[in-house]
Amino acid sequence: MSASFPYGDSAMAQAVRAYDWAATPLGPTTQWPSPLRNAVSLMLSSPESMYVVWGDALTFFYNDAYTPILGPRQPHALGAPLQELWADAWEAVRAPIEAAFAGRASRFEEVPIGMNRYGTPEDTWWTFSFSPIYLDDGRVGGAFCVTNEVTDRKVAQNRLADEHERLIRLFEQAPMFMAFLSGPQHRVEFANPCYSRLIGHRDVIGKPLAEALPDLVEQGHLHRLDEVYQSGRAYAANALAYNVQAEPGGRVERRLLDLVYQPIAGADGTVSGIFVQGLDITDRIGLERAVREAEVRNRQILDSVMDYAIIATDLHGLVTSWNEGAQRILGWSEAEMLGQTLERTFTPEDVERRQILIEAAAALESGSGMDERWHVRKSGQRFWANGSLMVLRDETGAAIGFVKVLRDRTAERLASEALRESERRLDALVRASSQSIFSASADWRELRQLVGEGALSDALSASLNWQQEMVHPDDRARLAEAIAHSIVNKTGLDVEYRVLDADQRVGWTLMRAIPLLDEREQIVEWFGTAADITDKRLAEQQLRQLTETLEERVRERSAALLLAEEKLRQSQKMEAVGQLTGGLAHDFNNLLTAISVGLELLQTRIEQGKYDRLERYVEMAQSSAARATALTQRLLAFSRRQTLAPTALEVQALVQGMHDIIARTLGPSIALQLRPAAAPWKVLVDAPQLENALLNLCINARDAMPDGGELTIAVANRVLDAGAAQQLDLPIGEYVCLSVQDTGTGMSADVMSKVFEPFFTTKPIGQGTGLGLSMIYGFTRQSGGHVRIDSEVGVGTTMALYLPRFDGVLAQDEAVPATEQPLRSTAPSCTVLLVEDETAIRVLMSEVLSEAGYRVIETAEGNAAVERLRSQETIDLLVTDVGLTGGLNGRQVADAGRQYRPTLPVLFVTGYAATAAVGAGQLEEGMEVLTKPFLAVDLERRVAQLLERKSH
Known part of the structure; x- marks a missing residue:
């Protein structure tokens, strides 16, 4: 410790000793008055911040505890005048210092003083006291100041006060209701305005809850508070119902609350109260319910708009909503599209150029966007749509997504394009008109x-x-x-x-x-x-003038054409006869040879009296005559003019009946297969002609299989639809198909194109006339059917005859019995007028009829026959050849006879076609046709039938 004044080793004690006080008005320390020395010694030894000002100059002394307060002033503070040292704070301390020099002590708490200690202004707070320092003579020589800077504490207090104020405001302004309940009776110590509104602004502060809110107690809510208070465990509830009745007997208002009862415990864990906080969610739940209902209504409205696709997406274009109209127009369901990019509905070219980003940017910039372009359905089909894109925003205005509205305008676009095209054409038409x-x-x-x-x-x-x-x-x-x-x-x-x-x-x-x-x-x-229309009128006038002379020119031209046509037919006929001559002459020569030689041998044996072999010669002659008859029928079929006698029959039965004949015809090297139908239909055809056609097809098939093979005859029911009927050139309907299939050499396309032509044959000369398939074709077409041929070289050929199904009933006089025995007339006295210009035939027919018991009147020409018919002579039946020469033909004789004898039966005899007798193909009632050649029994049977019918 220093032995000199001031005593002590503190920094400021050393500074005072070291200071040159002799140069100041105070002089050396040894000369200082004792009150000053005592005050400085007390100050320097105190741990509290203190300072002393002395004399009129207000010389400044301070201790170590005060040094930090000076800051950058500290090196120059000792001995400096106070008013200069603390010029920035002088006004704040001037009054108390002056009071101290006047002999009055003072104390101040938390005085704010603006200071500039570190080069910048700052707010500081101080607690200080000033005491006068008296001299020995009672005068005041200076002032003693004990000071303490409380800035940090004051700032903390201010912050705490601000925080408290903020918490108070927060508590009062909180949207949640809050209250503090103390003690086991739950006395209301505090309640914020929200709580007050909830309970109806009742005065509850300081009251036990049971007294303050009796309606709460009645609804059983008090026991939950008791449980929290006693257990120390918090209680929470959601949407708890509380029926508020602010006044007894008053209106009851139902509220829904989310709340928490939080126990408040002391340091020892003892619960002293409960903090109640919660939220009245009544309006929110009502709003949520309204929102849900609105969403349902809006969804129903959106889904009812079927003509528009209404789609919501997020900002990235992912679908968040998809109405029924979108499903109808685009094809995808909502489940398929939720979370998927809307680009699925874009065309590939729009996807490539990122059209979705272009539309989004335009909509974000302007709020919405419109366009018309192609879109794609789920099926891949494109359609033209009018679209709008609007931005969805939240309550702050921030974009959260988009709404896309599409309408299918494909039909309108096509109609518009058609209209524009029509207008363009109309404009061009008008301009060109x-x-x-x-x-x-x-x-x-x-x-x-x-x-x-x-x-x-x-x-x-x-x-x-x-x-x-x-x-x-x-x-x-x-x-x-x-x-x-x-x-x-x-x-x-x-x-x-x-x-x-x-x-x-x-x-x-x-x-x-x-x-x-x-x-x-x-x-x-x-x-x-x-x-x-001047030119038109002139043309019409010229046309009328031309028409006046046209009829004569047409008649002249028609006559020339008819003459040319007749010459052409004659030429074609001669050409056909020329083609027929080779094979036909060979066949007929063979037949005539057999007949003539047989008759010659018959005559020789009769002259010789040898009768044992006569029957053989007769059979040979009859067989050759039958073959000649068949060849004649082929010729008539080729001409498409043979007289048919159709009857209802089952084709399958006819095929089965011909099995043995066909098998013998084919020979042992060819296997015959029959493929019948399950329930065969009937057809209306001429049975002998169908038999002949089938046999002809089988013979052709046999000739196509020289090394043997397999032949299949099939019968099937067929129903031809529009396509099949068109291919076969037949009406739509039901048909029976008779087919002959071989495994022979087959035919080329060129051969197939000519196979139905008359006289066309692939056989060597002398082995065929080329009329077989032509006859079959003509017979089938006359029967209302068609022939189909399928063939492949090296595989075989199938010939199929399609004949129309017959499900009707034939009239009694239309049916042709399969086999009949000769009939004997029940009126043997009947008179027959026989007209035949061929003497030999007329004589033979007359002999047959006379042998049968009829009275026969013969004539060779038509005019004489008409004279007989015009007379009163009894005539029961007219038998006439069709092709009479030298006058009237047979049909003309019959027509004349019917004028005089309307019910006269007529039997036409013809060796050619039935055209002259039948006309358009229909015989009048009581008329029949007998084709040459015929047997005596055929003539006798047909005459007997006609007379029998007449008698009935």
Whole structure:
């Protein structure tokens, strides 16, 4: 410790000792008055921050504890005048210092003083006291200050106060209700305004809860508070119902609350109270319910808009909502599209150019966007759509997604394009038209040409007297009458009239017009066309003149054509006969040889009296005659003119009946297979002709299999639809198919194209006439059917006959029995008029009929027969050849006979076609045809049948 004043080793004690006080008004420390020395010694030894000011100069002394307060002033503070040292704070301490020098002590708490200790202004707070220092003579020599900076504490207090104030405001302004309940009786210590509103602004502060809110107690909520208070465990509830009744007997308001009862415990864990906080969610739940209902309604509304696809997406284009209209238009369901990119509905080219980003950017910039372009359905089909894209925003205005609305405008686009194309064509048509298009006033007094030239003149377009100026005088009245009729009836005008040009030359105009009506069905205007038809009229006049001479020219031309046609037919006939000669002559020569040699041997054996082998020669002659008959039938079938005797039959039964004949014809090297139908239908055909056709097909198949093979005959029911019927050139319907299939050499396409031509054959000369397939084709077509051929070289051929199904019933006189025994007339005295120009045949027929018991009148020519028919002579039956020579033919004789004898039975005999006798193919009642050659028994049976029917 220093032995000199001031005593002590503190930094400021050393500083005071080291200071040159002799240079100051105070002088050396040894000369200081004792009150000053005592005050400085007390200050320097104190741990509290203190300072002393002395004398009029306010010389400044301070201790170590005060040093930090000085900051950068510290090196120059000792001995400095206080008012200079603390110039920035002088005004704050001036008054208490002056009071101390006046002998009055003072104390101040937390005084704010603005200071500039570190070069910048700052707010500081101080607690200090000033005491006067008295001299020995009682005067005040200085002031003693004990000071303490409380800035940090004051700032902390201010912050705490601010925080407390903020918490108070927060508590009071909180949207949640809050209250503090103390003690086991749950006395209300505090409640915020929200809590007060919840309970109806009742005065509850300081009251036990049971007294303050009896309605809460009645609803059983108090026991939950008791449980929390006693257990120390918090209680939470969601949507807890509380029926608020602010006044006894008053209105009850139901509220829904989310709340927490939080126990408040002391340091020892003892619960002293409960903090109640919660949220009245009544309005929120009501709003949520309303939102849900609104969402349901909106969804129903959206789904009911079936003509629009309404789609919501997020900002990245992922689908968040998809209505029923979107499913109908685009094809995807909502489940398929939720979370998927909307680009699935874009065309590949729009996806490639990132159209989704372009649309989003445009919508974000302007709020919405419109476009029309192609889109794609789930099926891949493109459709034209009108679309709009709107931005979805939250309550802050931030974009959260988009709403896309699409409408399928494909039909409108196609219609628009069609309309534009129609308008373009109409415009081109109008511009290319030689007609004038005009409009006229409702009363036709004004006429205005719109498009075209020629039929109307521009000079007359607005003339009130255009009818008088341009219409021929003789046609003005007729034109005016036509116009008046159209005006009265509001119908279109269509009239031709003559016009006069400037040179008084006559022309013709065709005027057509229709009225434009308003909503009251009144004529507003007329629109029409006027065409110059002068050339047409001249052409019609020339045509009439030509027509007057045309009939004669046509007759001359027709006669020339008929002559040329007849020559052509004769040429074709001669060509056909030439083609037929080779094979046909060979066949007939063989047959005639057998017949003539057989008859010659028969005559020789009779002359020799040798009768044992006569029957053989007769059979040989009859067999050759039968073969000649068959060849003749082939010729008639080729001509498509044979007389058919159709009957209802089952084709399958006919095939089965011919099995043995066909098998013998084929020989042992060919296997025969029959493929029957399960329930075969009937057909209406000539049975012998069908048998002949089937046998012919089998023979052709046999010849196509020289090394043997397999032949299949099949019968099947077929129903031909439109496609199949068209291929076969047949009507749609039901058919029986008879097919012959071989495994032979087959035919090329060229051969198949000619196979039905008359005389075409692939066989060597002398082995066939080429009439077989032609006959089959003609017979099948006459029967209402068709022949189909399928063939492949090296595989085989299938010939199929399609015959129409017959499900009717034949008349008694139309049926042809399969086998009949000769009938003997029940009227042997009947008279038969026989007309035949071939003497040998007439004699033989007369002998057969006479042998049968009939009276026969013979004649060789038609005129004599008609004379007989015109007479009163008894004639019961007319038998006449069709092709009589030298007068009337057989049909003419029959027709004449029917005039005199209407019920006279007629039997036509013909060696050629039935055309002359049958005409269009139908025989009159009581008429029949017998074709040559025939047997005596055939003639006898047919005559007996006709007379038998007549007798009934």
